[in-house]
Amino acid sequence: xxxxxxxxxxxxxxxxxxxxxxxxxxxxxxxxxxxxxxxxxxxxxxxxxxxxxxxxxxxxxxxxxxxxxxxxxxxxxxxxxxxxxxxxxxxxxxxxxxxxxxxxxxxxxxxxxxxxxxxxxxxxxxxxxxxxxxxxxxxxxxxxxxxxxxxxxxxxxxxxxxxxxxxxxxxxxxxxxxxxxxxxxxxxxxxxxxxxxxxxxxxxxxxxxxxxxxxxxxxxxxxxxxxxxxxxxxxxxxxxxxxxxxxxxxxxxxxxxxxxxxxxxxxxxxxxxxxxxxxxxxxxxxxxxxxxxxxxxxxxxxxxxxxxxxxxxxxxxxxxxxxxxxxxxxxxxxxxxxxxxxxxxxxxxxxxxxxxxxxxxxxxxxxxxxxxxxxxxxxxxxxxxxxxxxxxxxxxxxxxxxxxxxxxxxxxxxxxxxxxxxxxxxxxxxxxxxxxxxxxxxxxx
Amino acid sequence: xxxxxxxxxxxxxxxxxxxxxxxxxxxxxxxxxxxxxxxxxxxxxxxxxxxxxxxxxxxxxxxxxxxxxxxxxxxxxxxxxxxxxxxxxxxxxxxxxxxxxxxxxxxxxxxxxxxxxxxxxxxxxxxxxxxxxxxxxxxxxxxxxxxxxxxxxxxxxxxxxxxxx
Numbered sequence: 001x002x003x004x005x006x007x008x009x010x011x012x013x014x015x016x017x018x019x020x021x022x023x024x025x026x027x028x029x030x031x032x033x034x035x036x037x038x039x040x041x042x043x044x045x046x047x048x049x050x051x052x053x054x055x056x057x058x059x060x061x062x063x064x065x066x067x068x069x070x071x072x073x074x075x076x077x078x079x080x081x082x083x084x085x086x087x088x089x090x091x092x093x094x095x096x097x098x099x100x101x102x103x104x105x106x107x108x109x110x111x112x113x114x115x116x117x118x119x120x121x122x123x124x125x126x127x128x129x130x131x132x133x134x135x136x137x138x139x140x141x142x143x144x145x146x147x148x149x150x151x152x153x154x155x156x157x158x159x160x161x162x163x164x165x166x167x168x169x170x171x172x173x174x175x176x177x178x179x180x181x182x183x184x185x186x187x188x189x190x191x192x193x194x195x196x197x198x199x200x201x202x203x204x205x206x207x208x209x210x211x212x213x214x215x216x217x218x219x220x221x222x223x224x225x226x227x228x229x230x231x232x233x234x235x236x237x238x239x240x241x242x243x244x245x246x247x248x249x250x251x252x253x254x255x256x257x258x259x260x261x262x263x264x265x266x267x268x269x270x271x272x273x274x275x276x277x278x279x280x281x282x283x284x285x286x287x288x289x290x291x292x293x294x295x296x297x298x299x300x301x302x303x304x305x306x307x308x309x310x311x312x313x314x315x316x317x318x319x320x321x322x323x324x325x326x327x328x329x330x331x332x333x334x335x336x337x338x339x340x341x342x343x344x345x346x347x348x349x350x351x352x353x354x355x356x357x358x359x360x361x362x363x364x365x366x367x368x369x370x371x372x373x374x375x376x377x378x379x380x381x382x383x384x385x386x387x388x389x390x391x392x393x394x395x396x397x398x399x400x401x402x403x404x405x406x407x408x409x410x411x412x413x414x415x416x417x418x419x420x421x422x423x424x425x426x427x428x429x430x431x432x433x434x435x436x437x438x439x440x441x442x443x444x445x
Numbered sequence: 446x447x448x449x450x451x452x453x454x455x456x457x458x459x460x461x462x463x464x465x466x467x468x469x470x471x472x473x474x475x476x477x478x479x480x481x482x483x484x485x486x487x488x489x490x491x492x493x494x495x496x497x498x499x500x501x502x503x504x505x506x507x508x509x510x511x512x513x514x515x516x517x518x519x520x521x522x523x524x525x526x527x528x529x530x531x532x533x534x535x536x537x538x539x540x541x542x543x544x545x546x547x548x549x550x551x552x553x554x555x556x557x558x559x560x561x562x563x564x565x566x567x568x569x570x571x572x573x574x575x576x577x578x579x580x581x582x583x584x585x586x587x588x589x590x591x592x593x594x595x596x597x598x599x600x601x602x603x604x605x606x607x608x609x610x
Contacts, residue, residue, distance in 0.1 A: 144557040145557040148559065159501060162497070174493075
């Protein structure tokens with residue numbers, strides 16, 4: 001397939017040109033408010049835009065002047081689906097600024113609660129938002145009415161993730177037990193042992209999910225992506241690692257600014273993020289998997305191969321399989337961490353403030369989540385920068401749309417519109433995080 | 446289902462809303478009122494409306510009362526009551542929400558999955574202002590007492606129904 005650079009399409013000789021415009025002014029089954037617009041003139045896609053019109057939320061400005069201890073609780077409010085990601089990137093960046101060293105048992109507990117978030121977020125997207133696209137259901141609710149058995153499985157899986165977040169975090173939405181330096185209180189062994197049976201069931205449910213989604217019919221749409229994710233020498237990346245790309249980038253998180261730039265575009269209240277020298281890149285499950293598949297345990301890798309995944313995944317429609325694989329991994333990893341768990345003593349370490357700038361990056365369910373804080377000597381925040389995964393993926397979503405529509409101009413308008421929406425949902429965009437809702441306009445002039 | 450009902454949480458009041466979004470917080474305000482005055486066997490929960498955890502909240506309950514803000518064409522402060530265990534919530538009165546599933550969808554999801562409680566009553570309060578950082582608008586603030594007293598009358602056999610409303 002010809003690789004498109006996101007700027008021009010090309011007419012195909014012998015084809016009757018058709019001008020078209022696809023417009024979806026409010027995208028369904030995404031988190032937040034936004035739209036989508038594709039314009040085709042003389043057989044060429046002249047515009048492909050992901051419009052994000054949800055009002056900006058000014059979190060970065062709101063953080064200025066607040067005490068560093070308040071940052072995890074404030075940033076967790078950015079998203080009800082992935083609050084842990086915000087808390088973890090924030091803690092890491094603040095601890096980096098203050099030069100704190102966090103003991104391994106606390107880091108393990110962070111990884112464990114993060115597994116809960118991966119399970120609940122991926123299960124939500126697979127079962128309620130994405131699978132209906134492949135099975136021809138209008139919505140997760142429509143699917144529930146026809147296949148309640150599938151939804152029950154998805155909800156059971158999601159619940160296992162939510163339970164982990166509740167037991168460790170105090171509650172599933174906007175957990176309250178996370179603090180700079182660790183946790184206010186470490187759960188007892190007994191509390192975590194109580195989750196074991198639910199996670200065993202979740203592992204089975206995740207394995208069935210992998211097999212189920214592997215059987216879907218996927219459009220033939222592979223692209224030459226530049227993947228960006230964290231990489232850790234030993235573990236599949238969740239809470240820690242260097243920032244790497246499929247084209248040779250390999251940097252410390254604190255070097256992020258030197259390689260990535262945020263730019264403003266008129267049609268989005270979320271900033272676009274670019275990698276110097278190569279521009280558009282893709283973050284998220286496909287990137288993580290393609291850059292780190294070798295770090296998955298054999299059981300998970302075997303499941304991936306049986307599901308038809310190779311060492312990388314370049315068809316975004318197949319990202320649903322990658323999410324299922326990551327869900328299976330998160331269940332196995334959570335079980336491993338629980339079996340080895342000893343409550344960290346103490347549950348948190350002091351993080352004395354000092355003036356400086358700190359950097360944090362973790363793998364939110366939707367991809368790399370970068371935080372940078374400049375801290376004053378008195379422990380207040382002087383400046384904050386938060387770069388969520390959906391911001392980073394906006395460009396790649398637009399270039400996917402452009403390439404996808406160019407090869408499918410013959411499709412009836414309603415079918416093309418629907419597939420374009422599906423192409424956006426491949427990325428599980430969380431517009432609430434990146435600012436915030438989505439609409440599709442395919443304009444055929 | 447023949448599993449025994451857990452004694453705790455058989456009667457559950459769930460106030461839904463976001464403290465930081467003006468009249469959206471009305472469900473939470475009602476929950477606080479009920480918490481202060483409800484009979485001891487009533488469990489009161491504050492909830493942000495995330496659909497799946499909402500459904501899980503009522504999994505173990507027998508009687509569930511939901512209280513949420515709605516955004517339709519009605520007068521701010523109007524109060525609606527639906528017996529949602531027997532009929533779907535009218536589309537025009539679906540509680541406000543832009544995420545993947547709203548509260549009304551959650552009820553329908555529960556119905557499809559056979560996970561509705563025996564009794565599910567939804568109170569909706571018409572809101573006016575859902576702006577970030579706003580507080581309850583005056584007509585909605587007045588409705589808090591009306592809904593709370595009406596709900597308390599439902600929860601407390603023998604308690605006289607509120608006159609207002």
